[in-house]
Amino acid sequence: MSLxxxxxxxxxxxxxxxxxxxxxxxxxxxxxxxxxxxxIAAEVEELVFDAAPPGAxxxxxxxxRNPWGETPTLELADGxxxxxxxxxxxxxxxxxxxxxxxxxxxxxxxxxxxxxxxxRVQILQRITTMFQVMQEGLVSNLEANExxxxxxxxxxxxxAHAALVDRHFADGRHWLLGGAEPGFADITLCxxxxxxxxxxxxxxxxxxxxxxxxxxxxxxxxxxxxxxxADGGSGLAELDYLTAS
Ligand SMILES: N[C@@H](CCC(=O)N[C@@H](CS)C(=O)NCC(=O)O)C(=O)O
Numbered sequence: 001m002s003l004x005x006x007x008x009x010x011x012x013x014x015x016x017x018x019x020x021x022x023x024x025x026x027x028x029x030x031x032x033x034x035x036x037x038x039x040i041a042a043e044v045e046e047l048v049f050d051a052a053p054p055g056a057x058x059x060x061x062x063x064x065r066n067p068w069g070e071t072p073t074l075e076l077a078d079g080x081x082x083x084x085x086x087x088x089x090x091x092x093x094x095x096x097x098x099x100x101x102x103x104x105x106x107x108x109x110x111x112x113x114x115x116x117x118x119x120r121v122q123i124l125q126r127i128t129t130m131f132q133v134m135q136e137g138l139v140s141n142l143e144a145n146e147x148x149x150x151x152x153x154x155x156x157x158x159x160a161h162a163a164l165v166d167r168h169f170a171d172g173r174h175w176l177l178g179g180a181e182p183g184f185a186d187i188t189l190c191x192x193x194x195x196x197x198x199x200x201x202x203x204x205x206x207x208x209x210x211x212x213x214x215x216x217x218x219x220x221x222x223x224x225x226x227x228x229x230a231d232g233g234s235g236l237a238e239l240d241y242l243t244a245s
Pocket of ligand 1: 021025026027028069070071072083084085086
């Protein structure tokens with residue numbers, strides 16, 4: 001089937017399958033937070049791969065589905081496969097009813113995409129790289145990754161960009177675009193803060209930057225956050241209360 005023939009409502013025939021990982025993995029968790037914020041988590045069938053040790057959970061079947069071997073990956077009822085968190089979010093935000101998380105107007109959409117890209121590339125990805133290169137023995141594609149100097153540089157860059165984002169909140173706004181509710185870029189920032197706090201990363205952005213601390217606290221009070229992190233797989237002791245019954 002060519003891409004032009006994929007119906008935008010292809011997901012309505014039966015539930016799309018969403019392949020994710022436990023909430024310690026930032027991109028699947030970023031998508032999960034979007035699903036709960038949009039109120040459509042029940043509209044997808046989530047299948048969780050435990051990809052620890054790295055890659056072990058990603059089966060050949062998944063590689064046939066997504067040769068990049070990554071989660072999240074969305075498979076529609078007609079076999080169409082969508083990967084890349086921002087692309088999946090763009091599709092679901094448009095295809096399902098509910099609040100538009102990526103923005104209502106062209107300007108909001110542009111601003112949300114700008115902040116999402118800045119935060120994903122300059123903060124979240126730096127921390128992910130740091131995670132991959134700062135640990136002895138962690139391998140990717142069977143090659144050792146350790147490079148402490150590169151990890152330290154990534155940490156410095158993540159902190160420098162987090163400082164810029166922190167300054168953006170100086171006018172008292174609660175969310176990046178200044179509205180009453182969070183957008184997708186806010187979801188990416190929440191995810192970056194969570195991953196910065198992961199014990200191995202030990203660069204808690206909420207503790208280093210006061211306004212990011214307030215932002216993190218606001219997220220923790222939201223139902224979407226509680227639901228998205230309720231799997232107990234975040235690796236953050238401060239979120240253990242979400243699974244305690
Ligand atoms: N650019 C992708 C990145 C996805 C990604 O890096 N996923 C990680 C989990 S956070 C993964 O599947 N890694 C493969 C592995 O752990 O083996 C996106 O935005 O979704």
